[in-house]
Amino acid sequence: MIVPQFGVGTFRLTGDTVIQSVKTALDLGYRAVDTAQIYGNEAEVGQAIQESQVNRADIFLTTKIWTENYAADKLIPSLKDSLMKLKTDAVNLTLIHWPAPAQGIDIPELMGHLLEAKQQGLTEHIGVSNFNIKLTQQAINHIGLENIATNQIELSPYLQNQSLANYLQANNIDVTSYMTLAYGKVLQDPTLLNIAAEHQATAAQIALAWALQKGYAVIPSSTKREHLMSNLRAQEIHLTLEQMQAIAALDRNAREVSPSELAPVWDL
Known part of the structure; x- marks a missing residue:
């Protein structure tokens, strides 16, 4: 994988x-940090990294380009x-945040601008976010x-998006899972709580362990030290085949985030 499997997210934190x-x-x-232009916290994330005891070279830093900056004369600036x-010369990963088909976004053109940013050395890697299979294939077709x-x-566990995940993994594109805890909705799930009891773990740890075991990268966020530490321990949990199958049965296509003006037609 290019993307570290365990990172910290900063969505809604300012x-x-x-x-x-x-x-x-x-x-x-943690050695991976995920932010975005629209989060309005890039300066604070930069400050946190600068004030930490960790060298910037040891951190995998991701940001995402917001829709208002998709134009040819705006993306790179x-x-x-x-x-x-x-406070960095380059990020490790830059993503297109949403495909925004309702805004008439030309995906090939957009990916071309992003590739140019990579070629200029502004970002080590590039990718996409919230793309369905069709749009991901368009991006592949244009920039490789x-x-x-x-x-x-x-x-x-409530939105497993298996057809898209399978497609990405078949093409060796890393799957990065966000909202893995479904805004906390999965934390009271009886199935997850039962599995958690068997591992002397929390439901959050089980949900994260499930995603990790599927081969996904995760970027949970928290403001509490104990939760950040607890989340990390998900990496130590190995779920049995039966437990993975029980979690697979929880899929209900329950999407938390799908703004109509930004989202594509989702794969079923």
């Missing part, structure tokens, strides 16, 4: 909250602005499979 979350995560051993905020590091998509 100000001192995100600074402390990222610094704590790095202190606990906006990424340079992100780099200034993040070797240039698509990941597709960051919503995945949880």
Whole structure:
């Protein structure tokens, strides 16, 4: 995998909250940090990394280009602005945040601009987020499979998106799972709680262990040190085939995030 399997997310975290979350995560051993232009916290994430005891070279830093910066004359300048905020010469991964078909976005053209950013050395890797199979294939067709590091998509025990995940893995594109805990909705799931009891674990750890065992990267966020530490321990849990099958049965295509003006037609 290009993308580290375990990272810390920063969605919905701002100000001192995100600074402390990222610094704590790095202190606990996290080495991947995920942010985005639209989160409005790139400067704080940059500050947290700078103030941490971890060298920038040891951190895998991801940001995402927002839709208002998709135009040819905006994408690279906006990424340079992100780099200034993040206090770095280059990020490790830059993603197109949403395909936004309702806005008439030309995916091949957009991916071409992103590839140019990579060629300029502004980002080590590039990829997509929230793309369905059809749009991912468009991106591949235009800039080549070797240039698509990941597709960051919503995945949880309640939204397993198996056809898209299978497609990505068959093409050796890393699957990055966000919203793996479904805004916390899976934490009271009886099946997950039963499996958690068998492992002396939490439902959150089981959901994350499920995603890791599927071969996905995860980027859970938390403002609490104990939760950040607890999440990391999911890497030590190995679920049995029966437990994986029980979690597979929880799939209900329950999507938490799907803004109509940004989302594609989702794969079933």
